[in-house]
Amino acid sequence: MQFPLFHLASLLPFWPPKERPPKFNFTRGDDVFSPMDMVSMKKTGAGIANPTGDMFLLPIKTYNETEAEYQHSMLLSSLGMAVQQTHEFTLSDRDSVFWLDSRTIAHIVHIETEDYPYEKYNLKALSLDLGL
Numbered sequence: 001m002q003f004p005l006f007h008l009a010s011l012l013p014f015w016p017p018k019e020r021p022p023k024f025n026f027t028r029g030d031d032v033f034s035p036m037d038m039v040s041m042k043k044t045g046a047g048i049a050n051p052t053g054d055m056f057l058l059p060i061k062t063y064n065e066t067e068a069e070y071q072h073s074m075l076l077s078s079l080g081m082a083v084q085q086t087h088e089f090t091l092s093d094r095d096s097v098f099w100l101d102s103r104t105i106a107h108i109v110h111i112e113t114e115d116y117p118y119e120k121y122n123l124k125a126l127s128l129d130l131g132l
Contacts, residue, residue, distance in 0.1 A: 036065060039063050039065075040062065040063045040064075040065055041062075042060050042061070042062050043060070043061045043062070044058055044059070044060050045058065045059035045060070045061075046059075048098065048099065049079075050099050050101075050102045050103075051099065051101065051102045052102040053079070054078060054079050054080055054081070054102075055076065055077065055078050055079060055102075055128070056076075056077055056079060057074055057075070057076055057097055057098075057099070057105070058074065058075040058076075058077065059072070059073075059074055059075075059097075060072070060073045060074065060075055060088070061073075070093065071090065072090070072091040072092065072093050072095070073088050073089060073090045073091060074088070074089055074091055074097050075087070075088045076088070076089070076105070076128075091107075092109070092110055094110035095107065095108060095109055095110055096108040100125060103127060103128045103129070104125055104126065104127050104128065105125070105126045105128065106123060106124070106125055106126075107123075107124040107125075107126060108121050108122070108123055108124075109121060109122040109123075109124060
């Protein structure tokens with residue numbers, strides 16, 4: 001059994017619409033939340049608490065629109081104190097930060113070299129004395 005209406009529909013010519021829709025542009029401004037605002041917001045990773053649990057490290061990525069790349073940083077903050085102390089320091093995309101003990105942070109800094117395939121790193125230790 002054939003469907004004659006199906007054959008008739010395939011024979012109808014296609015006419016494009018007479019009016020084209022206006023070209024779409026994102027609206028930007030201080031009072032508008034644009035997609036670029038969403039992309040440039042800070043993105044946090046999982047916090048890493050020290051062994052005693054009174055401080056933590058929080059990795060943060062922020063998109064920089066002018067350089068078209070992410071900037072990495074690490075937030076160090078105290079917990080459960082009368083005055084919360086925070087400090088943010090910048091990292092390169094290949095740096096690492098981790099706890100050595102409850103008051104010492106290790107920072108592995110990647111050094112850019114021309115000696116491929118060898119890579120160089122510096123290990124820095126940051127002792128935290130908060131006057132406790």
